[in-house]
Amino acid sequence: MAGMETLHFDFVGGRALAPFAPALVGVVASGNLEVLVEPASHAGCRIDVDTSARGFRTVWEAVLRDFHARHGLAGLAVSINDMGATPAVVSLRLDQAVAAIAGARP
Amino acid sequence: MTQSFAEMSARERLDALVDAGSFHEWLPPSARVTSPHLAQLGVPAAFDDGVAIGRATLAGRAIFVAAQEGAFMGGGVGEVHGAKLVGLLQRALRDRPDAVVLLAESGGVRLHEANAGLIAVSEVMRALLDVRAAGIATVLLIGGENGCFGGMGIVARCADTVVMSDIARHAMSGPEVIESAHGAGEFDSRDRALVWRTTGGKHRWLSGDCDGLVDDDPDAFRAAAIAALDVHRPMTLEALQQESALLQARADADGDNADAFELWTRLGISDSRAIPDLEADAVRALRPAAAAALANGGA
Numbered sequence: 008m009a010g011m012e013t014l015h016f017d018f019v020g021g022r023a024l025a026p027f028a029p030a031l032v033g034v035v036a037s038g039n040l041e042v043l044v045e046p047a048s049h050a051g052c053r054i055d056v057d058t059s060a061r062g063f064r065t066v067w068e069a070v071l072r073d074f075h076a077r078h079g080l081a082g083l084a085v086s087i088n089d090m091g092a093t094p095a096v097v098s099l100r101l102d103q104a105v106a107a108i109a110g111a112r113p
Numbered sequence: 114m115t116q117s118f119a120e121m122s123a124r125e126r127l128d129a130l131v132d133a134g135s136f137h138e139w140l141p142p143s144a145r146v147t148s149p150h151l152a153q154l155g156v157p158a159a160f161d162d163g164v165a166i167g168r169a170t171l172a173g174r175a176i177f178v179a180a181q182e183g184a185f186m187g188g189g190v191g192e193v194h195g196a197k198l199v200g201l202l203q204r205a206l207r208d209r210p211d212a213v214v215l216l217a218e219s220g221g222v223r224l225h226e227a228n229a230g231l232i233a234v235s236e237v238m239r240a241l242l243d244v245r246a247a248g249i250a251t252v253l254l255i256g257g258e259n260g261c262f263g264g265m266g267i268v269a270r271c272a273d274t275v276v277m278s279d280i281a282r283h284a285m286s287g288p289e290v291i292e293s294a295h296g297a298g299e300f301d302s303r304d305r306a307l308v309w310r311t312t313g314g315k316h317r318w319l320s321g322d323c324d325g326l327v328d329d330d331p332d333a334f335r336a337a338a339i340a341a342l343d344v345h346r347p348m349t350l351e352a353l354q355q356e357s358a359l360l361q362a363r364a365d366a367d368g369d370n371a372d373a374f375e376l377w378t379r380l381g382i383s384d385s386r387a388i389p390d391l392e393a394d395a396v397r398a399l400r401p402a403a404a405a406a407l408a409n410g411g412a
Contacts (some may be wrong), residue, residue, distance in 0.1 A: 010155045034122060036184040043142050043160055046181040059157050088157045093179040 021081035030107035040089040047084035058089035123182035129331035131169035138167040162193040183259035189223030190310030193233020202240035210251035221263015224293035274341040276325035277314035284312040381406035
């Protein structure tokens with residue numbers, strides 16, 4: 008029986024965020040995911056992914072690298088619970104999460 | 114065009130229900146109190162285990178509130194999910210808010226968690242009855258797309274007040290469960306019209322199973338919840354005997370397991386075939402006649 012796959016990514020650089028309240032967007036459901044964004048003391052952006060779809064590390068890395076390139080936020084921890092969302096849905100939820108952080112917009 | 118309450122997420126419903134910005138969450142997603150069981154099954158957890166709990170104000174009154182997310186595991190009650198509800202209810206006994214409002218959307222016990230989920234649901238029932246017995250108003254709002262079934266269907270009926278939208282559903286066994294146990298001849302779960310007229314808000318309203326029938330609209334649910342803040346139905350022996358007599362009268366009226374159309378006709382509704390197409394307010398107006406017919410043992 009296939010278990011979960013856990014992935015970690017660290018992206019360096021970016022604009023440091025002022026302190027903000029954690030925010031949650033999305034729901035863990037088939038083809039969907041939830042994204043929790045929290046302030047972090049480290050520079051850069053750390054992303055932890057728990058996913059039921061195993062074997063997609065390279066796709067996750069491409070989608071998350073694109074996210075970091077588009078927003079360039081630092082001092083941010085992103086935690087994801089995923090149930091087989093497509094890359095487009097993942098990008099949408101990440102954008103929603105950034106929109107939910109006051110002060111994340113340049 | 115207002116937003117559909119059924120299509121909102123649990124957290125959107127919660128925000129739309131209470132006074133703006135008044136919700137203070139306990140055990141929020143960042144606390145990561147998640148299911149200890151799901152990872153072993155290869156199923157992703159949710160940071161809130163599918164339920165948000167906390168305190169808020171409603172029309173300025175202090176309430177405790179919970180909202181179940183039907184999109185996560187069908188709103189199933191797992192060990193942590195149930196413990197969050199029980200903790201909320203037990204805290205209500207200590208802090209005595211004016212009411213506890215539960216936004217229910219659940220298929221019942223989360224079967225992945227087996228006995229832990231079953232025990233959790235029974236603990237929620239006990240805790241809800243304790244809160245009701247303490248004279249704190251208990252309000253169940255059923256408006257999510259998944260309805261309110263199984264153990265949560267029983268929990269709902271433990272409250273002082275149950276409010277449903279016309280497109281909400283409430284029952285014990287869900288349509289697929291009945292069909293798999295007794296066959297499509299008994300109950301065809303793919304017949305949506307049959308499912309809705311048997312478990313839907315209009316039927317629950319006409320047969321006396323819910324206390325409010327509203328449109329699929331967040332403002333309508335908010336108004337109904339405010340109206341329920343001072344509704345107390347103590348569970349006295351007399352009240353239970355009245356309830357029992359009502360259920361017996363309904364069972365008599367439904368003697369040969371009639372279709373809802375037939376039962377509505379027996380409850381004195383002249384054009385029962387028109388009910389599925391009526392707006393909620395039109396169906397609301399039919400309740401007194403149905404209640405009177407039921408009290409008289411069927412028309």
